[in-house]
Amino acid sequence: MRRAWIFGLLTVLILTIVPPAFSQSKFTDIQNHWARSCIESLTQKSIIRGFPNNQFRPDDPVTRSQFAAMVVNAFPDQINSPTRNLVQFKDIAANYWAKDAIEKAYRSNFFSGFDDGTFRPELQIPRVQALTALANGLKLKPTIELSNKVFADLQDVPNYAKSAIAATTERQISVSFPNAQRLNPNRVASRGEIAAFLCQALPDTKGLISDRYLPKPELQAREIRGVWLTNIDSDVLFDKARLSNAVSELARLNFNTLYPTVLNWGYTLYPSQVMKQEIGFAVDPRPVAAGLQNRDMLKEMIAEAHQKDMAVIPWFEFGFMAPKESEIAQKHRDWWTQKRDGSVDYEPSALDGKQIPIWFNPLKPEVQQYILNLVSEVVENYDVDGIQFDDHFGLPVSFGYDDYTVNLYKQEHSGKAPPDNAQDAEWMRWRSNKLQAFLTQLFQTVKAKKNNVLISLSPLDLPYAYETFLVDWHKWEQAGLVEEVIPQIYFQGQKFVDRINPNTWETLRAARDHIPTAIGVLSGLSSTPRPIDELQRQVKAVRDQGYDGMSFFFYETLWNKSPEPTEIRKAGWQSLFKQKVQRTSVINR
Template identity: 30%
Template sequence: MNMRDLQVAVCLLCCLLTNSLPAATPEVRGTWLTTTGVDHIRTGFNTEGTMHDLRAVGLNTVYVETWKNGYTNFPSQTLKALIGTTDRNPTIGTTRDLVQETLIHAHRNQMEYYGWFEYGAMSQYIGAGGNPNNPLSNYMKNRGWLLKNQSGQYADSTNGGFAYMNIAVPEVRQFIIGMTLEAVNRYDLDGIQFDDHMAWPVNFGFDSTTINLYTSQTGNPAPTSPTNSQFSAWRQQKVTKFASEFYSAVKSARPEIKFSISPSITSFSTTNYNADWPLWESQGIFDEFAIQMYRSSLSSFNSIVNQQVTPFEPNDLDKLVFGLRINPSPLTPYNDVQSMIQRSRTEGAAGHSLWFSSGVLDIYESQLTSFYDVAGQGQAQNPNFSADHRPAPLVASSLGSGLWDVKVTNADRYRIVAKIGSFWTEFNVAELNAGSQLIQVPGATQVELLVDRRTATSFLGDFDGDFDVDASDFILWQRGKGLTSGATAMDGDANADGKVDALDLARWQLNYGWFQANGAVSQHSIPEPSANAILSVIILGWLIQIRHFKSEFFRKRIPI
């Protein structure tokens, strides 16, 4: 055998050995990320490392806090218009866009990202007998739209000490849906998730608003007990109606986005929170059910599993995700956690999600890394998405003077993300052809392209929605220029921040000449504007973003 034949034989052998390696079975491997407690995402300084480490362990999905304690973790015109003051939580910085920050790093690490609207129908944590007093709670309280128990309290030990908004009130439902749709329509989210707080606590509903609605709609007398069967049935109908209405609104806005719900176990969820999720599953409401099977020992966990699996038909088990707890106290022993994960596989569930990121990275990082064995088996695909749904970022090379070169392998829509200073931001969105592309991003130390899965063409500067970017779109931008709130795509708002400014013009200019033939094939046919014109716009956008980052990250923060 000559040397060439030997080399060929070695290559063939290597290929055979590589192909014989067991591939990781697709499954949801998730965790939740919160701003409470450990600083994985709270200040923003650890977000990049956190997402990298979660991916290295073997996770493919993150559920990231988006709505908490009466505030959004993203700019919300809906909330701001309602309460007339800041929409962001003062404890994390009132100008930060935590959703954008975390979304970029999740996708840079090829993980699916769900905006986790943790607080659901809750407006504030106040403790048992507490008085709701944040801006949203005051707005709702002044209109009689917060639930009360028979003692006239807004919270007690049975509902965890939280003030709940009354979802029987149309305006409350419209607010929650509208706030959520802002995030759905603006960000390149893979999904959203609501918690066990899309609910109506059993002891609540004795406020005058609820009693008036109940008696007028049913003809029944006012209930004297929170467990009155007719009163419970009425409240469950209200929660189910809201769930159905909400799901339809999200799927109408973006059919491809996944809507996940993470309720308590049945029948506790139905009895104590009037949230009948087995009924929702049977009616085709929600795409994923991450049931909170939170038990700190294997024996107690095994005792509840069958009841959670039974509501799912065999062909619907791909909607079921086992929610498993690691911490806080008491800590679940690692061997029990591993056995719980194995049980989810045995039952045929779509996968599992671990509460919460602190347990994954600060307690059982080495054990989980060994268990998932990414080095030997590769990363597991989330079965709810295609294998190439979140490909690796395309990394640009600096040519100096703010000019970057990137090799685009496939023509597609891309989010241009850049590290400017200490943090990353979405700099622009563009339809790019395959081949070498030059991008001007002044002030950046790193530039990458992330595939954009949003379908709305307004992000490209197609303000009139006619599937091209041309002079008529510029005229709309020109008319809307200077709007600082309430702007839509038709006003020239390309990045869905409610304003019309140079950042929106930069998107129009970068994509000028793009059109979508027959609503399907994206092309560029018209020469782009001069490099100097583009550069002048982008530099202006860059200066605006730099001011934003200075105010966002270097202001004094209030610790939690």
């Protein structure tokens, strides 16, 4: 209790009586913060203050007493017009640092106490309580009724707060970063979030928050409705007319996102100067892909899709994997990584059971530059909405025993060699961290070229993705390196429903509450397409659990290869996607 009291005393010094020198807005820790403009404006008005070391600490939690002090500074008119009598809270001592602010905030109806006569000043305040306090103190009443079309997690709002949340949402006070459709009501509010709430509640500072973080009650729900288009068991990409018809039909059935493969079988499916320089072929030269010659499949798709308000996010399907006998693999045998026994072959089933894949070493600078060159080429030359990788961006856990990786590990471990056990926890984490470091480089490279191109990842689910490919996508998305994640949950029946339950799987819940998170659904393989009623049940389960949409693998089994007649199959999709909607995204085109 004593430590809490001392911290509170220090806080009030910062919040209320810090000399003008500390009210300046040149904070060193908000330069890239989404609420920077709000923080600086409110600081200049002495509504909020920073810390003496030129920090604002935007991610620090806010207590009830701290929020009371901010409210008193922000709304003097309401504070000076109290609406109820003073009460004595039994846990607020006469010398408590925020006693005066708490009393004023209570009398002005911004705050209430608890049934036991306490105020609980050191209790961290959830977002829903902060918004409710603003609605009560500012006497805001809603004229709308919220639905899950506005907030996908509306069911998490306590009944007592629904009117207040509707009112603050209607007046664009309910700021939600990074996803405007997720209120995250029960998450503790941060200093940056409180600054954004206050900013939007004050007429002089309203509008300093980007529209992308403000819910729009008047709009219909956003939802990712994606489909992967690949050249495995499909020729949809090999003919211009066939591709155009596919995009048109997907648009008619209200799909809104296309994930076309652009790197597969060791070749690119678009005319790549990077690949031409590497192997002499700008596009897949195989006879089966003859339809890609003398045209630009990716350019055609983007033009057609954007005309129909659909997003195109190229999928680098093979990532660090390549067929062993491909030109790129044979030219760069020094790029290969290997297992502890020196073998280099990955599982043949990863391709077609005939060709054997190898894995390029994702830790090697030359390999990293190769991937960066391909990604940069696509981002620079095409009007793409994002780029996507999957588990082939990782490293199979049994690999990493090539000379380069072993020597790098020794350099960072005082000459000690990697463990013989490929599943050794530290050895796994070290390799995964190296993958994250490269993803950081890739992220920064893309954003430097086009900031509105999002980074999407479609991994296997955790913990399998990490245990098998060292892809710790939960850690990556929490670090801000992934802006959309679509885990591949390819189960059927109740197992699918159980596996997407966010109350059971912490990683899915954390991702869902942080960034746009859709679920990858298997519409079937060519040999085993799934019935439409099963897919309809899975879509319902995805929506019921509050995810941001779904993407289907793959195009051919939507209706071309299905157990039902084509028209019945299409009617089934039409019943799922009755209206056209915009896709959920942290970046709006």
